[in-house]
Amino acid sequence: MLGFDFKEIATIGMVLFAVIDIVGTIPIVVDLRQKYGHIESEKASLAAGIIMITFLFVGEELLNLIGIDVHSFAVAGSFVLFFLAIEMILGIRLYKEEEASSASIVPLAFPLIAGAGTMTTLLSLKSQFQTINIVIAIIFNIILVFIVLKSSAKIEKMLGKNGLGVIRKTFGVVLLAIAVKLFAANVKGLFH
Template sequence: MFEVSWKEIVTVGMVLFAVIDILGSIPILVDLRTKVGHIQSEKATIAAMIIMIMFLFVGEEMLNIMGIDVNSFAVAGSFVLFFLALEMILGIRIYKDEDESKTASIVPIAFPLIAGAGTMTTLLSLKSQYHTINIIIAILLNMVVVYLVLKSSSKIEQMLGKSGLGVIRKVFGVVLLAIAVKLFGANVKGLFV
């Protein structure tokens, strides 16, 4: 459990970076900031980190207690990603938040955007292949990147402009849709076994 390996840290870190896809979430973050006014970067990053580390240790047991297998969890996550992707591609709003607060942090940024079903499922599969300490270090390194992107989302928005963000939003929407379909396809077979 306490065998630190930089090779494992880099491998796990890259996998988590791809799954979290914080750079691909920039259009969503910018859109959220225009809707709610302020993104609490520190709170969102810490909450996502706590959710991920807790899920690493108790995730599978928690799902088992509720009678939910990992495949069902992943398929449910694929639906969430699918609807987020539709919002990005079609420019429609499916998710309507009842809370009219002027900040965003835990929902929807920390969960499900950063520490969503795809990330949780990935953590469970990584746990079976890599040492826990290396996964924790990789999570911490990814959270540094997440924090920096959350903090500088307005600068990135200014750099790209409204039309640039629109193009990126649609492109990443298609990528997110593909990830949702892949997550669904990889796990739906496990529901019927």
């Protein structure tokens, strides 16, 4: 039925959940809420969803326009994911975000939720999975993002600093394994 596959949706969903790392960004969300008072969860979630789905459909054409093939982008993406995973596991910051001026679209929807890692992952996933399954996984993740943003204060109190750290490191290891798999699956395509 149109390539609809629960196993694929679950796999893609887990990959996107690890890349988006909404639980790991709770400390940033809390900081933004303290700076700007209110976080527009609906606006941020909707904007991130639109950015991700749009990029899923026009990202490849955009790459073709500038002369980059999907395998090259996927290999580059595996490096981005690798470094994101290293950040999560070791608790270091390699990528420095610009200072925010408002908390709804920038930096929450982009680049925190739908950032470079997410975009790269989407195109890499597109080379391996059915588009319909990716779209469904994006929608599930956006719903999760919305729920987490809405209840970020409760989650922070419930998990505490140590709980958030454990979750972040666990998803870092998952992301590292995904980066290695992505690299292995696409590096052969560079030489054909």
